[in-house]
Amino acid sequence: MxxxxxxxxxxxxxxxxxxxxxxxxxxxxxxxxxxxxxxxxxxxxxxxxxxxxxxxxxxxxxxxxxxxxxxxxxxxxxxxxxxxxxxxxxxxxxxxxxxxxxxxxxxxxxxxxxxxxxxxxxxxxxxxxxxxxxxxxxxxxxxxxxxxxxxxxxxxxxxxxxxxxxxxxxxxxxxxxxxxxxxxxxxxxxxxxxxxxxxxxxxxxxxxxxxxxxxxxxxxxxxxxxxxxxxxxDVKGFQEYFFSLDTYDNPFYLAFVALSYQSVYGYDDPLSDLFQEPYASAIPALFDGSKNGSAINAQLTTNISELLQPDILVNLDTDPKYSNFVAALVDNTITNWIxxxxxxxxxxxxxxxxxxxxxxxxxxxxxxxxxxxxxxxxxxxxxxxxxxxxxxxxxxxxxxxxxxx
Structure with a gap:
């Protein structure tokens, strides 16, 4: 029982x-x-x-x-x-x-x-x-x-x-x-x-x-x-929350979003613009459909400053280098309609x-x-x-x- x-x-x-x-x-x-x-x-x-x-x-x-x-x-x-x-x-x-x-x-x-x-x-x-x-x-x-x-x-x-x-x-x-x-x-x-x-x-x-x-x-x-x-x-708001943290227990969420937007919008910006190595190179294979979120998290890091590039934490909203990613975050925020x-x-x-x-x-x-x-x-x-x-x-x-x- x-x-x-x-x-x-x-x-x-x-x-x-x-x-x-x-x-x-x-x-x-x-x-x-x-x-x-x-x-x-x-x-x-x-x-x-x-x-x-x-x-x-x-x-x-x-x-x-x-x-x-x-x-x-x-x-x-x-x-x-x-x-x-x-x-x-x-x-x-x-x-x-x-x-x-x-x-x-x-x-x-x-x-x-x-x-x-x-x-x-x-x-x-x-x-x-x-x-x-x-x-x-x-x-x-x-x-x-x-x-x-x-x-x-x-x-x-x-x-x-x-x-x-x-x-x-x-x-x-x-x-x-x-x-x-x-x-x-x-x-x-x-x-x-x-x-x-x-x-x-x-x-x-x-x-x-x-x-x-x-x-x-x-x-x-x-x-x-x-x-x-x-x-x-509010996808943009959630990104801002994520970037404000020192650690986060589910880093695969952000990796999933980044890989998704790269695929959907077809832009050439490499994942290494957002993520540090060895994570940037590893992310595509982690989402091959064989691993759940816990298994993917185990291959990443919960330390935000180690996961993300230092520059993106500071300059995401001002550097044109990140404009495609920012535009995708804003486009997929769904709280601005009646x-x-x-x-x-x-x-x-x-x-x-x-x-x-x-x-x-x-x-x-x-x-x-x-x-x-x-x-x-x-x-x-x-x-x-x-x-x-x-x-x-x-x-x-x-x-x-x-x-x-």
Missing amino acids: KINKYLLQVIFLISLSLFTFSCKDDDGDVTPAVAIDRLDEGDRLFGRGVNELRSLIALSDNEELNEIAELFQYDVTHYKVTYKTTYLDEEIIASGLVTFPETTEAMPMISFQNGTIASNAEAPTVNTQTFLTLSSVASAGYIFVIPDYIGFGASSNLISPYHNAEYAGRAVVDLMRAARELASQEGYNFSGEAFLSGYSEGGYATLAAHKMIEEETPDGFELIASAPSSGGY PVAPIYMYHGTADITVPYESSLDSRSQFIAAGASAELVTLTNLVGADHGSGFLPYLVEAVNLFESLK
Whole structure:
């Protein structure tokens, strides 16, 4: 029993982080068939009964998880999905998970975005034990989707565009469209209402997807709200925080961002402009998809003055040599627009990995851009750090979405 309890806690903490058919609505009327545009393939994995899901949660002996389990109503069926999206102006195949509640009633959709991963083994469609357990939230009455992100799963041959707003948002929105198509194909009923949620990097991807949905207004979707948690939405601000430290326990974050932006924007600036040796030369191979963040951190240094070039710590914002990198940081900061649907932000007050103050600042930036204080809110996860904040956030987000259904 102790082993089961431990495994379930780890599973829920995770990375501390469709040709067309028609379906019936809850009145029995046939809803219009959805044309296949984004869906490549939807492979049924397996189903789980509602009692089985409740039993799995009960083994964890965790009050927060049991609170979610009380909402479970439906058996669920899990699918692995490949779908079409775009990356660097080319169509590619990406992947993700989709879970349906077994009902003909019209159900809303939740897209959940996970925290930072670096190895393909951590991708949702590969690490299915973890993420399909998380997907049990579908039993509460949601179509539940989780993208792998570009660079993992079906697109693991690519360098992941980490903390790039366009491709973070695109991976989410196109999977949601593919899930809508799969629902139509498999006879499930999507109500059109959509919610976005995500933790850490997933919080960033959630805001990027929120912005993209409101800019592009994809057919068949009404975004009700987003609930991002503990993300670095102000990428430039997070860089400034990082540079202000003497040590940082996750140096692979900055290495990942630098490698991503070099790949996405195609500039010739060498990594040695930012990083000292032997780290500059080692970084590309460290992100080959075989190593997780801990393994990459072990090959770097937590000492900022040893990791980064001395000149960049002083002259990043003034030396034209660094202008490409600075421009990329600014371009991918996503706090300078006015949302239509509400944003409910969450953050642990003891978080220093992605500092709590970053969410305070991000909310202030939204309000300065013209958003009302009621439209963009911040809920404090009191005493939680980057690891311990996930479960309280998950409960808060699910209860929030229940209240907005």
